[in-house]
Amino acid sequence: MEPLRAVHLSKSYGGTHALKDVSLDIRPGEVHALCGENGAGKSTLIKILSGVLLPNAGTVQWNETPLPLGRVHSVEAHGILAVHQEPVVFPHLNAVDNLFVGREPAALGGAWLDQSTMRKKARAILANLGEELPLTQPVGDMSLAQRQMVSIARALLHQCRILILDEPTASLSARESESLFEKVNTLKQQGVGILYVSHRLEEIFRLADRVTVLRDGTWVATSDIASLNQEALIQHMVGRDITQKPGSGTAPDESKNRPPILEIKNLSREGVFQKISFKIQPGEILGMSGLVGAGRSEIARGIFGIDPFDAGEIIYLGSPLSKGFTIQDTIQAGMAMVPEDRQQQGLVLPLSVETNLLLPSLREFQGPLGLKTKAMRSSGKALIEKLGIKTETPDHPAHSLSGGNQQKIVIGKWVHRLPKLFILDEPTRGVDVGAKHEVHRLIRELAAQGSAVLLISSELPEILSLSHRILVLCEGTIRGELKANEATQEQLLKLALPEEARRSA
Amino acid sequence: MKQRILNMIWQPETFLIVLIGILLTAMGRLDASFLQWEVQRALSSHVWELAIIAIPMTLIILTAGIDLSVGSVMGLSAITTGMLFQKGLPLPLACSASLLVGIFCGFLNGWFITRMKVHPLIITLATMAAYRGMAEGISHAKPVSGFPDSFTWLGQGDWFGLPVAAWVFAVMVGIVLWMMHGRAFGVGIYAIGHNETATRFSGLRVDRYLVTLYTFSGFASALAAVLFVARRNTAKADAGMGMELGVITAVVIGGVSIFGGRGTLIGACLGVLLIHETREFVSWHWNRDELNLLALGILLILSVVFQKLLRHKQGSAI
Numbered sequence: 084m085e086p087l088r089a090v091h092l093s094k095s096y097g098g099t100h101a102l103k104d105v106s107l108d109i110r111p112g113e114v115h116a117l118c119g120e121n122g123a124g125k126s127t128l129i130k131i132l133s134g135v136l137l138p139n140a141g142t143v144q145w146n147e148t149p150l151p152l153g154r155v156h157s158v159e160a161h162g163i164l165a166v167h168q169e170p171v172v173f174p175h176l177n178a179v180d181n182l183f184v185g186r187e188p189a190a191l192g193g194a195w196l197d198q199s200t201m202r203k204k205a206r207a208i209l210a211n212l213g214e215e216l217p218l219t220q221p222v223g224d225m226s227l228a229q230r231q232m233v234s235i236a237r238a239l240l241h242q243c244r245i246l247i248l249d250e251p252t253a254s255l256s257a258r259e260s261e262s263l264f265e266k267v268n269t270l271k272q273q274g275v276g277i278l279y280v281s282h283r284l285e286e287i288f289r290l291a292d293r294v295t296v297l298r299d300g301t302w303v304a305t306s307d308i309a310s311l312n313q314e315a316l317i318q319h320m321v322g323r324d325i326t327q328k329p330g331s332g333t334a335p336d337e338s339k340n341r342p343p344i345l346e347i348k349n350l351s352r353e354g355v356f357q358k359i360s361f362k363i364q365p366g367e368i369l370g371m372s373g374l375v376g377a378g379r380s381e382i383a384r385g386i387f388g389i390d391p392f393d394a395g396e397i398i399y400l401g402s403p404l405s406k407g408f409t410i411q412d413t414i415q416a417g418m419a420m421v422p423e424d425r426q427q428q429g430l431v432l433p434l435s436v437e438t439n440l441l442l443p444s445l446r447e448f449q450g451p452l453g454l455k456t457k458a459m460r461s462s463g464k465a466l467i468e469k470l471g472i473k474t475e476t477p478d479h480p481a482h483s484l485s486g487g488n489q490q491k492i493v494i495g496k497w498v499h500r501l502p503k504l505f506i507l508d509e510p511t512r513g514v515d516v517g518a519k520h521e522v523h524r525l526i527r528e529l530a531a532q533g534s535a536v537l538l539i540s541s542e543l544p545e546i547l548s549l550s551h552r553i554l555v556l557c558e559g560t561i562r563g564e565l566k567a568n569e570a571t572q573e574q575l576l577k578l579a580l581p582e583e584a585r586r587s588a
Numbered sequence: 589m590k591q592r593i594l595n596m597i598w599q600p601e602t603f604l605i606v607l608i609g610i611l612l613t614a615m616g617r618l619d620a621s622f623l624q625w626e627v628q629r630a631l632s633s634h635v636w637e638l639a640i641i642a643i644p645m646t647l648i649i650l651t652a653g654i655d656l657s658v659g660s661v662m663g664l665s666a667i668t669t670g671m672l673f674q675k676g677l678p679l680p681l682a683c684s685a686s687l688l689v690g691i692f693c694g695f696l697n698g699w700f701i702t703r704m705k706v707h708p709l710i711i712t713l714a715t716m717a718a719y720r721g722m723a724e725g726i727s728h729a730k731p732v733s734g735f736p737d738s739f740t741w742l743g744q745g746d747w748f749g750l751p752v753a754a755w756v757f758a759v760m761v762g763i764v765l766w767m768m769h770g771r772a773f774g775v776g777i778y779a780i781g782h783n784e785t786a787t788r789f790s791g792l793r794v795d796r797y798l799v800t801l802y803t804f805s806g807f808a809s810a811l812a813a814v815l816f817v818a819r820r821n822t823a824k825a826d827a828g829m830g831m832e833l834g835v836i837t838a839v840v841i842g843g844v845s846i847f848g849g850r851g852t853l854i855g856a857c858l859g860v861l862l863i864h865e866t867r868e869f870v871s872w873h874w875n876r877d878e879l880n881l882l883a884l885g886i887l888l889i890l891s892v893v894f895q896k897l898l899r900h901k902q903g904s905a906i
Contacts, residue, residue: 414790429789442792
């Protein structure tokens with residue numbers, strides 16, 4: 084069979100070129116990775132290939148005939164299907180209904196839904212994927228990984244020849260990702276060509292046969308994965324050399340005579356986490372590793388005053404926090420948190436970059452007659468510069484920025500307050516390599532200035548390279564504590580797995 | 589610079605000013621007497637109560653909330669004033685008591701919304717019925733009248749050439765505009781309207797904001813009730829019946845998004861002016877009140893469609 088060929092595709096919005104003369108081909112039975120920083124043109128390319136967008140120039144050829152572009156239905160009919168980053172599902176419907184929404188097989192001339200055929204087909208497709216899903220449960224009650232499977236299964240309902248996966252592991256834990264990789268390999272063996280978009284380089288090196296790199300809307304290189312190493316790939320993506328030192332060495336203050344910034348004693352919340360105890364010293368980065376659902380975010384939310392907890396004590400700067408403390412109390416006391424969901428919890432997207440940056444410190448700018456707009460402008464500009472936020476003006480709305488720059492705002496809005504404890508929940512999720520590097524630099528800088536950092540991350544290389552110490556959580560309890568410079572990815576993963584899974588492994 | 593001027597032109601406020609200008613010109617053509625200062629001043633007495641309530645309503649809708657109970661709070665406060673006056677209480681005391689009733693009614697709304705996490709639409713729908721029921725129960729649907737001239741002056745008299753109620757409105761708009769533009773308060777309201785969670789996570793006291801706004805709404809409704817009683821020289825339980833619809837319509841016509849975060853107080857005031865002039869002209873010229881509703885509906889549709897187009901335009905301009 085012929086490969087799918089995209090030939091000289093270009094797309095521009097107004098004056099800006101999102102994609103310039105890009106060609107690539109996807110062969111049947113290969114995993115073709117697509118890399119590039121945010122804004123490199125990956126999503127534009129995917130949208131053209133999946134029929135969402137019409138290019139200004141160029142064609143997509145399939146078996147020597149050009150495809151009708153700009154129409155999702157006709158592209159899907161040719162067997163080209165895309166699974167977008169956020170799984171598109173209807174949370175109140177069950178898996179079967181989700182699979183068939185919009186293309187239900189009808190009986191009695193459309194008057195009746197053929198439920199039994201639907202169920203039979205759904206089972207066949209899921210069995211083909213090697214996945215067992217509860218068919219009658221509302222999808223909203225499933226885990227993110229299971230929802231992702233539903234999305235993929237939905238794509239496979241059609242005779243699928245080319246599957247486009249856009250950041251499929253962005254919201255999956257390490258173990259869930261593993262199972263996704265297996266599914267990808269199964270499909271590959273069945274002759275499906277897969278275009279795989281990811282920011283995670285380890286995945287690309289594990290899965291891909293070939294890789295295409297885009298930068299600023301142009302094609303940079305396509306090569307066999309075997310002929311590349313990580314450094315070369317990153318260099319292709321950013322166009323400059325980023326060297327990342329492995330492991331961040333020893334904690335800044337081993338002597339322990341300084342009092343800890345935060346001390347947690349036996350913190351518990353019924354059914355969520357139990358008897359959590361740890362300390363963080365000034366200048367220390369404490370990593371929290373574990374599977375999604377291990378209770379990491381919930382502990383962070385408990386400390387910050389978002390969620391309540393049942394028992395235990397939080398001692399902050401030497402004195403215990405009073406019962407029923409709130410977010411305002413913890414912020415007043417100098418805590419800061421970068422929440423898991425940047426767009427929903429971290430930013431007010433339609434408001435300007437400056438307003439977002441200064442939102443937690445607004446009161447400081449309150450003069451007797453009015454807001455001190457000049458002071459706000461200069462503080463805003465200083466923060467934008469300090470954090471390297473790429474925005475045309477401080478007045479641009481936050482949603483006009485790329486994911487990486489948005490994340491810098493979420494961190495930056497606390498930097499102004501010089502927090503003593505910084506809680507970061509998945510700070511680089513969905514952020515491109517260049518911005519990730521800068522976020523890492525910021526985290527190290529914060530610690531070097533004496534802040535204590537609690538870092539939650541599902542990305543093992545990230546947590547290993549940034550943390551001084553690492554706590555591994557599993558099912559709401561601390562399974563182990565490791566020194567980062569002695570720990571390995573395998574150790575972290577092994578501790579993170581639940582008992583029964585470990586025994587079977 | 590050019591961009592800035594273009595952006596100014598494509599504001600909903602600009603659109604409203606143009607629309608009001610066109611309408612007034614057309615009205616003047618049809619009936620020149622309508623635009624006389626004396627006529628306008630006299631007719632304006634119908635709008636001040638609505639205008640006063642529109643101020644807190646704008647702020648509440650900006651936070652993506654709503655207060656349906658304003659008309660009923662007006663009824664309850666009006667009847668409080670009347671009953672206490674009838675019982676022989678001095679009027680200043682009776683009025684203060686009715687303001688307190690309004691404040692309490694608003695506070696209760698805010699308390700349910702923030703503490704019990706009830707959606708504002710539900711709780712104010714409930715209190716709209718409950719407050720009105722209380723007003724009718726207390727008064728047995730009997731009106732109170734016979735207020736002294738010193739009191740009715742509040743509703744009927746002039747002060748420096750304008751109705752007293754106009755001055756009350758102006759002072760309130762002034763204070764709120766200053767709060768919105770000169771204080772962190774304003775930024776907070778828009779932030780809550782766009783994304784309450786992120787605002788909460790930034791340490792703003794969202795609950796305090798909301799309780800304050802709903803309490804303010806109760807206060808404004810009670811104030812409107814006092815002015816209403818003074819103007820009509822009667823306190824009735826059905827005072828302010830249907831007020832919520834007029835107020836919300838005016839605010840939405842004024843470009844305030846019902847989903848929160850978008851719109852301005854100035855825009856809402858222009859919305860009030862627009863529906864006021866339309867209503868009054870229809871009554872003045874054709875003397876047919878049923879046309880009023882039709883006109884209101886058409887205005888609302890026009891304004892919403894235009895604002896959609898404007899936002900689309902702005903979106904592509906940036």
